[in-house]
Amino acid sequence: MVEREEASCESCGDLVVAALVQHGSYFTRCTACREEGPATSWLALSQHLSGKVKAVAVGAVFETLEVVAQGEVRQVAHAISQAAGEGKLIRLFQELTGV
Numbered sequence: 001m002v003e004r005e006e007a008s009c010e011s012c013g014d015l016v017v018a019a020l021v022q023h024g025s026y027f028t029r030c031t032a033c034r035e036e037g038p039a040t041s042w043l044a045l046s047q048h049l050s051g052k053v054k055a056v057a058v059g060a061v062f063e064t065l066e067v068v069a070q071g072e073v074r075q076v077a078h079a080i081s082q083a084a085g086e087g088k089l090i091r092l093f094q095e096l097t098g099v
Helices: 042-046 073-085
Strands: 017-022 025-030 052-058 064-072 089-094
Touching (some): 073 089
Antiparallel strands (some): 017 089, 052 064, 052 089
C-alpha cells in the first residue's frame, strides 16, 4: 500500500502515484494530474502493513520538506500519525532491501 513503481494513475496513465497520509487518512494521488484515489483510515491500515517505509513530509508539488520517520511500519506508524494529524502531507516510500 505504499508507493510502488508498478502503480499507475487511472485517469492519465502516469506511472508515479504517491501514497499519502494526512489528517488520519491514507490515500493515493497522481503526481502528474493530481487525481486522488479513494481514502481509508491510516490508523486501521497501518496495523496491517509490514516492511520498512520512509515517511517524508512534502509540499504542494511533492518537494521534500523533512523526513518524519524511517523503519518498520508498525514502529513508525505513531510518528506518521502525529505529523499527519498536525496537517502535514506525508508521502510514504517502500524501502527495498537487497536490491
